[in-house]
Amino acid sequence: MRLISFKIALGLALILPAWGSDDIKFPANLDRLAERAKESVDVTLDSSMLQLASGFLSNDPDDRQVKKLVSKLKGIYVRSFEFDKEGQYSMSDVQAIRSQLKAPGWSRIVGVRSTKGENSEVYLKKTGNEIDGLVVIDAEPKELTLVHIDGPINPEELNELSGHMGIPKLGKSGPEKRSKEEQ
Amino acid sequence: MNRFEDELKRALTRRQPSEDFTARVLAAARRGEPEQKDRRNDRRAWLCWAFAVLAALLLVLSGDAVYQHRTRIVKGHEAKRQLLLAMRITGKELQQVRWHVRKISTPEIVAQ
Amino acid sequence: MVYSIGWHFLRDHAAAEELAQEVFLQLHRSWASMKSREHIVSWLRRVASHRATDFARRARIRAETSLEETAEPTVLERVHDTFLSAYLERMVASLPEKQRLVVILRYQEDMEVEEIARTLHMKTATVKTQLARALDLLRAKTSRRLQEVRSEEL
Numbered sequence: 001m002r003l004i005s006f007k008i009a010l011g012l013a014l015i016l017p018a019w020g021s022d023d024i025k026f027p028a029n030l031d032r033l034a035e036r037a038k039e040s041v042d043v044t045l046d047s048s049m050l051q052l053a054s055g056f057l058s059n060d061p062d063d064r065q066v067k068k069l070v071s072k073l074k075g076i077y078v079r080s081f082e083f084d085k086e087g088q089y090s091m092s093d094v095q096a097i098r099s100q101l102k103a104p105g106w107s108r109i110v111g112v113r114s115t116k117g118e119n120s121e122v123y124l125k126k127t128g129n130e131i132d133g134l135v136v137i138d139a140e141p142k143e144l145t146l147v148h149i150d151g152p153i154n155p156e157e158l159n160e161l162s163g164h165m166g167i168p169k170l171g172k173s174g175p176e177k178r179s180k181e182e183q
Numbered sequence: 184m185n186r187f188e189d190e191l192k193r194a195l196t197r198r199q200p201s202e203d204f205t206a207r208v209l210a211a212a213r214r215g216e217p218e219q220k221d222r223r224n225d226r227r228a229w230l231c232w233a234f235a236v237l238a239a240l241l242l243v244l245s246g247d248a249v250y251q252h253r254t255r256i257v258k259g260h261e262a263k264r265q266l267l268l269a270m271r272i273t274g275k276e277l278q279q280v281r282w283h284v285r286k287i288s289t290p291e292i293v294a295q
Numbered sequence: 296m297v298y299s300i301g302w303h304f305l306r307d308h309a310a311a312e313e314l315a316q317e318v319f320l321q322l323h324r325s326w327a328s329m330k331s332r333e334h335i336v337s338w339l340r341r342v343a344s345h346r347a348t349d350f351a352r353r354a355r356i357r358a359e360t361s362l363e364e365t366a367e368p369t370v371l372e373r374v375h376d377t378f379l380s381a382y383l384e385r386m387v388a389s390l391p392e393k394q395r396l397v398v399i400l401r402y403q404e405d406m407e408v409e410e411i412a413r414t415l416h417m418k419t420a421t422v423k424t425q426l427a428r429a430l431d432l433l434r435a436k437t438s439r440r441l442q443e444v445r446s447e448e449l
Contacts, residue, residue, distance in 0.1 A: 043269040045262060052255075053262035066270055078269045112283040120280045136276045147273045159281075161274045187434055188402065194383035195403040197299040200312050204298070208316050212323045232326045235335055236319050 023103060023125075024135060024148050026079055027096040033081045033144065036088045043078035050076065065161060073151035080145040086117075089144050094137060097146060101135060117141045124155075131155070209233055230256055296336075296404070297343045303399045304347040306388040314346050340404060341414045344396050351392060379437065386433055394429035397422055 034040040057063040110122040118140045125133030136147040301311030400411045412419040
């Protein structure tokens with residue numbers, strides 16, 4: 001029985017996908033989307049890289065705000081793809097992440113679906129009363145963005161960055177769309 | 184090497200400058216010349232050079248030390264760039280979600 | 296390394312520091328062209344060597360007497376200078392400039408003859424000749440002192 005359990009555990013460990021924190025992992029097969037995308041972003045910053053990055057932030061107000069935001073984080077992971085045409089990714093790619101967000105502690109706080117095929121979700125992980133993780137899934141016909149922030153994060157502090165660092169302020173007609181290069 | 188050459192090596196052991204020498208050199212470099220504007224503003228290059236000065240003075244100009252320091256500087260700047268990019272993307276995504284929620288909950292905006 | 300080349304060549308602390316500062320500031324200006332650790336080291340040695348000879352000519356720093364004229368150590372010197380090293384150091388500083396540089400690069404920097412030749416833009420044969428002459432001169436002047444050191448050690 002013990003041997004069977006070990007084999008099952010080993011099997012799961014082998015098939016479980018690639019990178020990310022301990023609890024949420026972006027599927028390894030997302031890499032192939034970069035080949036089809038006209039623009040893509042791949043950010044993988046674990047705690048040691050976050051510390052390194054923090055050390056290079058300047059004393060200007062925006063950088064100081066970012067330094068404060070990331071000071072206790074364990075990781076930041078972003079995959080973002082922009083395609084020339086629709087149908088370049090499948091919802092099973094997104095489902096592989098959604099299924100992990102059914103784990104204890106995670107809850108979906110916002111889910112927005114539009115008639116244009118845009119589907120945005122925000123998940124938070126709570127440990128007690130503290131937010132311990134944030135996942136954003138933005139699936140649009142020609143764009144797929146996945147963000148995972150692992151560690152204590154305050155979404156309102158993130159909101160304070162709007163209007164700075166290239167983050168659009170929320171006006172009457174909504175935030176402006178920017179290319180990945182402008183971001 | 185024979186005995187005499189050993190003595191010569193001992194006689195020509197490396198000497199160290201004054202304790203404040205490094206600080207004076209770095210200060211002089213920071214003052215710089217006007218035509219060096221790009222170099223002055225390139226903090227990364229300046230740090231690498233400053234480290235090389237220190238390493239040369241401390242006689243530890245090992246390839247690994249300089250190379251790894253330069254690598255660390257480059258990695259650090261790249262990590263910072265990625266961090267700021269991640270913050271921008273996350274901020275933008277959350278803004279879009281807020282916008283969608285506002286659209287739904289504020290009819291006058293939906294009407295527009 | 297840079298300061299030390301200056302010191303052993305000029306035997307003047309302030310001049311050696313000034314030389315070293317100039318070399319490092321020049322390195323700062325040339326930083327973008329540095330390709331590797333080896334490049335930096337060889338660049339520093341080469342520039343420090345050339346600067347040393349410039350400094351010597353600029354400041355007219357010369358040995359008070361040439362090595363050939365230097366008398367054997369007096370009794371007083373032997374009493375006060377019990378270290379062969381210090382004596383050798385002074386004698387090196389009294390060598391003609393080319394021989395002085397070659398000796399410093401050979402015995403302070405541990406450079407091979409070919410490397411010294413590349414650094415000083417000299418032929419290898421010339422470096423060997425300069426080195427041999429310098430050693431002969433230094434040996435001749437220190438032979439008695441060396442014997443004294445050996446007998447003290449026995």
